[in-house]
Amino acid sequence: MPCCPPLCSPVLRHLRGLFSRKGERPPGVAPPSASSSKTALPTPAEPKEVALQADDVAKLSSPSPLVCAFCKDTGLFAPGPFREALDAQFSYAGFSYTTSWSQVQASAAEGCHWCRLLLSTRTEGMHKETLQVTVGFRVYSSNDTAPKGVQTLRLVLDDAPHSVYYVSADPDDIAASYIVARTPLRQLGSHMAYVMATSCIMDCIRNHEQCPPPHSATLPARVIDCTDPSKPKLHLSTDEHAPYLALSYTRGKFRSFGTTRETLDAYLLGIELESIPQTVRDAIRSTHALGVRYLWVDALCIVQDSVADKIREVAQMGSIFRNAYFTIIAASAGSADEGFLQERKPSSPPDITLPFRCPDGRVGTMSLSPIWRQYDASSEPVCQRAWCLEERLLSPRALTYASHTLQYHCQATTLNVGNAVCKPIAGHRLPTLLFRPDIDDASSTLSPNDLKVLRYSWIEAVGEYSQRSLGDPADKLVAFAAVAEAFQRAWKSDYLAGLWRHSLVQDLLWYKTSESRHSRPQGYRAPSWSWAAVDGHVWPSSLDDRLDPESDDTQACEVLHCEVTPVTSLLPLGQVASGTLTLRAAMFKASWNPAASMPDLYLHRDDAAGTSSEALRIGCAYPDSDECATEVWAIPVLWNTNTQHAGGLIVARLTGSPAADSGRYRRVGYFHSPEDGLEGLRWMLTSIVERRDLCIE
Numbered sequence: 009m010p011c012c013p014p015l016c017s018p019v020l021r022h023l024r025g026l027f028s029r030k031g032e033r034p035p036g037v038a039p040p041s042a043s044s045s046k047t048a049l050p051t052p053a054e055p056k057e058v059a060l061q062a063d064d065v066a067k068l069s070s071p072s073p074l075v076c077a078f079c080k081d082t083g084l085f086a087p088g089p090f091r092e093a094l095d096a097q098f099s100y101a102g103f104s105y106t107t108s109w110s111q112v113q114a115s116a117a118e119g120c121h122w123c124r125l126l127l128s129t130r131t132e133g134m135h136k137e138t139l140q141v142t143v144g145f146r147v148y149s150s151n152d153t154a155p156k157g158v159q160t161l162r163l164v165l166d167d168a169p170h171s172v173y174y175v176s177a178d179p180d181d182i183a184a185s186y187i188v189a190r191t192p193l194r195q196l197g198s199h200m201a202y203v204m205a206t207s208c209i210m211d212c213i214r215n216h217e218q219c220p221p222p223h224s225a226t227l228p229a230r231v232i233d234c235t236d237p238s239k240p241k242l243h244l245s246t247d248e249h250a251p252y253l254a255l256s257y258t259r260g261k262f263r264s265f266g267t268t269r270e271t272l273d274a275y276l277l278g279i280e281l282e283s284i285p286q287t288v289r290d291a292i293r294s295t296h297a298l299g300v301r302y303l304w305v306d307a308l309c310i311v312q313d314s315v316a317d318k319i320r321e322v323a324q325m326g327s328i329f330r331n332a333y334f335t336i337i338a339a340s341a342g343s344a345d346e347g348f349l350q351e352r353k354p355s356s357p358p359d360i361t362l363p364f365r366c367p368d369g370r371v372g373t374m375s376l377s378p379i380w381r382q383y384d385a386s387s388e389p390v391c392q393r394a395w396c397l398e399e400r401l402l403s404p405r406a407l408t409y410a411s412h413t414l415q416y417h418c419q420a421t422t423l424n425v426g427n428a429v430c431k432p433i434a435g436h437r438l439p440t441l442l443f444r445p446d447i448d449d450a451s452s453t454l455s456p457n458d459l460k461v462l463r464y465s466w467i468e469a470v471g472e473y474s475q476r477s478l479g480d481p482a483d484k485l486v487a488f489a490a491v492a493e494a495f496q497r498a499w500k501s502d503y504l505a506g507l508w509r510h511s512l513v514q515d516l517l518w519y520k521t522s523e524s525r526h527s528r529p530q531g532y533r534a535p536s537w538s539w540a541a542v543d544g545h546v547w548p549s550s551l552d553d554r555l556d557p558e559s560d561d562t563q564a565c566e567v568l569h570c571e572v573t574p575v576t577s578l579l580p581l582g583q584v585a586s587g588t589l590t591l592r593a594a595m596f597k598a599s600w601n602p603a604a605s606m607p608d609l610y611l612h613r614d615d616a617a618g619t620s621s622e623a624l625r626i627g628c629a630y631p632d633s634d635e636c637a638t639e640v641w642a643i644p645v646l647w648n649t650n651t652q653h654a655g656g657l658i659v660a661r662l663t664g665s666p667a668a669d670s671g672r673y674r675r676v677g678y679f680h681s682p683e684d685g686l687e688g689l690r691w692m693l694t695s696i697v698e699r700r701d702l703c704i705e
Contacts, residue, residue: 073119074121074373075120075121075362076115076118076120076122078115079120079122083122084105084122084141085122085362085363089103089105091365093161094145094365094367096143096162097144097146097147101144102143104143105141106138106139107138107139108139109134109137109139110137111123122362125360125362125376126141129163129165136166139165140165142163142165143164144161144164145160145162148160148174152431154429155189155430156188158175158189159174159188159189160172160173160379172378173360173376173379174376175187175374176189176191177364177375178190179191182366182370183366183373185366187364187374191359192352192428194352194413196349196351196352196409196414197293197294201425204425205414205416206299208416209405209407209416212418212420216420218419219404219418219419220419220440220445222251223331224250225331225333226248226249227248227249228245228321229245229320229324230242230245230267231245231252231302231304231309232292232302232303232309233302234303237295238281239278239279240281240303241276241277241278241279242272242275242309244276251301251333252300252301252302252304253298253302253303253333253335254303254329254332254403255287255291255304255338256329256336256338256396256403256406257287257338257396258338258342258343258344258390258392258396259344260341260346260389265307265344266310266312267308267310267312268313269311269314279308284308285343285344285347286344286347287341287344287345287346287347287348290349291305291336294336294349294407303336304328306321309321322489323489323582325398325399325402326491326493329403330402330403330404330494334403334405335399335407336407337406337408337409338390339385340388340390341409342389349409352411352412355412360376360377361373362374362375362376379431382429383412388410393477394476394487394488395478397488398489398490401436401438401469402490402491403417413425419437419440436468436472438465439461441462441498442494442495447497450500465495466495466548467547467548467549470539470548471545471547471548473491474539474545474548475524481529481531483583484533485506485533485534485540485582485583485584486582489582492506503580504571504572504587505535505587506534506538507537507538511549512567512570513646514549514550514646516657517555517646517655517656518539518546518549518678519546519550519630520542520630520631520632521547521630524545525544525631525634526544527633528632529543534584534587535584535587535588535589535705536632536674536675536676536705537589537657541632542632542633543633550646550680552653555651556648557646559650561648562646562647562648563646563647563648564645564646565591565592565593565594565644565656565699566592567589567590569588570588570589570590572584572586573586573587587705588705590702590703590704591643591645592699593645593699593700594692594695594697596691596695597612598610598626598640598641599640600640602629602634602635602636602676603636608627608629609625609629610625611624626679626682626685627654627656627680627682628679628680628681628682628683629677629679630677630678631658632676632677637660640660640676641660642656642657642658642679643657643702645657647689647692649689649693652681652685652688653680653681654680654689654692655681656680657678658675658678659702659704661673661674662674671701673703675704
């Protein structure tokens with residue numbers, strides 16, 4: 009049964025208005041009562057009806073001084089021409105007119121917004137003085153862009169497609185009746201922002217079949233009681249069931265704060281707002297305004313000076329974010345003291361404001377935003393922090409306070425609250441099947457398509473995670489443990505320090521490009537054959553179809569043994585103390601130049617007299633780090649005799665290992681067959697090389 013938290017009165021009133029059109033009441037919304045009117049937020053006044061005088065009507069039917077006399081009377085914004093451009097969304101034609109660059113430049117200098125736009129599009133190759141301009145509105149065809157049916161303005165110069173702009177309008181502008189998209193919401197701490205955000209959440213709960221419904225979840229061990237946002241307090245839960253929110257944020261360089269063994273008892277009575285950073289204060293305020301009582305924040309809900317409590321609570325991170333009613337993501341805050349409810353600034357350069365002639369004759373205002381200049385989520389501070397990735401991935405629903413507006417994320421969609429244009433977000437989502445309630449059942453089975461979806465999703469998640477930074481490098485596996493746990497529930501396979509037993513041979517073929525090469529970490533984090541042992545962007549596995557493990561032509565080395573030892577059994581998918589991998593494989597003495605940006609791997613063969621012959625290029629090499637291991641061996645891991653392609657590991661003797669102990673090695677790189685290799689796999693298939701057992705640590 010879906011569990012919805014109580015909502016504040018203004019939100020209730022708005023939602024009743026939304027659903028009363030259908031004669032319905034949203035789930036969890038009780039009938040109005042005398043007590044339901046208590047709220048700290050003011051109720052907006054209802055708009056008053058105002059009779060329009062004749063002069064007012066005349067003003068509403070004439071373009072504002074946003075454009076010059078030519079554009080208003082003869083050009084695009086005259087009644088007939090604008091109607092032609094507007095009708096182009098059905099006819100795919102548009103309105104065309106001829107002008108000159110000198111006229112455009114003169115009008116732009118006098119303040120015409122449209123001529124300024126045209127002038128900004130001129131390139132060095134546009135030498136002709138005359139200019140033919142064709143303008144047409146279009147309905148954007150992409151299904152991934154929200155809101156549905158968003159319009160664009162298409163600009164063609166001299167019969168050559170030139171620029172495309174998203175069209176939007178302010179919600180209270182008369183043009184809003186004819187324009188689908190709205191200008192971005194910037195007052196993120198306003199009453200209306202909370203109302204619209206709640207509407208998005210309720211729509212998701214009611215209508216998104218692929219989104220798991222909120223359920224009566226067990227509260228985490230500690231939560232913040234936000235009943236009085238001016239005096240929040242810690243609440244100890246004893247298996248209580250209630251809705252709660254979770255906060256995902258970046259601490260940055262903010263001074264340390266949080267609950268300690270010394271402050272725990274005092275925080276149960278009340279937390280002084282001056283002792284916590286602005287981001288947490290904003291989260292408490294938002295939780296209260298959205299009608300939810302409890303909030304989980306790591307620094308306050310985990311005892312910071314207790315190793316045992318940290319381990320115990322980190323082990324619950326997956327369920328904490330998965331079971332939250334939704335997560336508040338403070339995406340724009342680079343530090344915990346910045347907060348996230350401040351008013352957002354307009355884009356720079358700002359959108360172009362122009363008249364919009366409505367079909368009923370009135371003139372409103374529209375904004376144009378170039379489709380190539382849209383919000384880039386990857387640049388947000390929260391997208392640089394490793395811990396925040398699993399918090400986002402494991403949250404079925406999230407309100408994201410972005411640098412430009414407020415967004416709503418769920419398994420089905422990403423949209424801007426208030427219906428501003430939202431391009432598809434590049435950030436990865438976990439497959440919906442990982443949120444299925446039956447995924448833990450031993451009897452549950454996965455289809456071949458499910459397995460493929462999970463495989464690609466894991467590769468994307470590791471790739472995105474490895475690009476992020478960690479405050480403590482020792483947390484490399486810890487900060488990803490909750491994501492690994494989600495996949496383990498589906499795969500039911502052993503997790504081996506970032507790799508999986510059921511796909512181990514494939515997983516060994518992770519690699520790094522030259523752009524992501526870093527120094528090898530000083531302290532031990534993971535065995536060398538794990539991507540967690542190095543820093544920088546990792547491609548978690550070779551996706552080369554030529555090495556399809558299901559193909560009859562694909563062969564592999566033999567995995568004899570692989571085990572890892574976790575630091576603590578309380579966090580089995582977290583930090584490891586050791587790990588070993590034993591392979592039975594062919595080894596080829598090789599050479600390379602690891603300092604090169606794109607090194608090649610060579611095999612040196614001896615002739616009959618025992619002297620070294622010319623080096624044979626056998627692969628393209630990818631060093632794991634910028635260390636220089638010169639004495640190396642190539643180990644084919646997967647190879648396909650039909651496609652004549654191979655992928656494998658480059659290893660060196662284990663540092664400090666005696667020469668006689670030649671069975672212990674460490675991984676230093678990855679290689680695959682060269683794309684222009686003429687000999688194919690002759691170097692490994694015709695060589696008389698006995699397979700041997702080697703241990704990689």
